[in-house]
Amino acid sequence: MGACVGSHYHVRNKADFLRQGERVSGLHILTKGWACRLLILPDGRRQIAGFLIPGDICMTEVPDVYLDFSLSSLTDSSYLSLTNDTLDRLRTAYPPVRKGLALHDHVISAILRNWVVNLGQRNAFERIGHLFCEMLLRLRCIGMAENDTYHFPVTQIELAEATGLTPVHVNRTLQDMRARGLVSLQNRELKILDFARLANLVMFDPGYLHPVEDGCMRND
Amino acid sequence: MGACVGSHYHVRNKADFLRQGERVSGLHILTKGWACRLLILPDGRRQIAGFLIPGDICMTEVPDVYLDFSLSSLTDSSYLSLTNDTLDRLRTAYPPVRKGLALHDHVISAILRNWVVNLGQRNAFERIGHLFCEMLLRLRCIGMAENDTYHFPVTQIELAEATGLTPVHVNRTLQDMRARGLVSLQNRELKILDFARLANLVMFDPGYLHPVEDGCMRND
DNA sequence: CGCAATATTGAAATAAGTCAAACCGTGTGG
DNA sequence: CCACACGGTTTGACTTATTTCAATATTGCG
Structure with a gap:
């Protein structure tokens, strides 16, 4: 690592490293x-509005705004913080960075819109199945999924918070998926046993993820 | 208007002026x-993931990406199209533009995250009430709401598509709101009769809208 | 005027929520 | 090495918000 471009932080499992209500700037x-x-x-209800995996930008570069969400780790994690200045220098030095950031932004918001569709239109089975498919493709893109299998550190309680369901109902839905031979999930290891059938059942269409060069979208 | 900075288009009521699946570039x-x-x-289910009012950016500037949503007019509307080049020139000529766009982006995505919370955690009453509050503040900001009253051209069917509910249930919930003296809605005219009580009932916290200068947030 | 799109109503069905208890693995401390 | 506490998972019985279906008003518009 040459010049100092920012700081690298480590956070323990289950820790908020950016907090709702705080003001932040820079890019993480x-x-x-x-x-x-x-x-x-205010009454304690919790909603997860997105999962982040390595390479994901925690928040778009914005000049000192109030945060409407917290960023909470689900495993031991690390993140890199860039100041706005650093980012500006980066952008002028390497113009393609701008385009890259804009594209990343667009994909992030597309994922968020899909989350809205998930909660608004899909039933429990579809919501969970859709999430499993999405994470598979995203993880595959960064080399963290092999053979339709990946580390899935999300507890059923968190899964419930993400899908707007009850932990109890998540549990029953998972059992249904297992019973149908679609997935296996144990020890935080998720294995999608029949991706084609699952994707079909939940009408998963990966278009919104903007498969770059379609390098990560192959299923073979 | 001096130099040509883009084109101005008019669209009729209930028309898609950007379509899901198309590739677009520029800023609208x-x-x-x-x-x-x-x-x-694919099976026809519809989800509205946001309402746009004058001044709103239809899509962040992105270089030629696939659209995961359609933009559909709810009234006769107009929009301005800027090419990426124009935008670049604008940005270099008036540097604050960059910051302004970044901020707008951030608010838009905060609104979207709130939409996720709405669908995931709130019941029918809260979802609709929350939407009414949000639109009041946003419209007030652009001078399109007076006395907690504004033109609301959204049909109950569309309201159902936005809240992930059934038109039937939306109807019943609206009646409940009317019966409680919270709102009146007729002839596309929405009047919030008791904003304080409604906001309280649905736990509306305007923070995520980033009240600029708090000029639009006053309730008196 | 008359059609088509909305809004409203009622009754019955269901997906998901609630409550509460039991179970299981795992790490800790006596 | 056992006990036991803790976080997570699983199970059962019951309740409820919301959906579904289907019919009837009502409104706006060409």
């Missing part, structure tokens, strides 16, 4: 582990 | 009317 990139974007209502 | 700003971001599943 998750470099290791899983995290999630968490929104908490 | 709604200048008149209401529109919505609409996602349609």
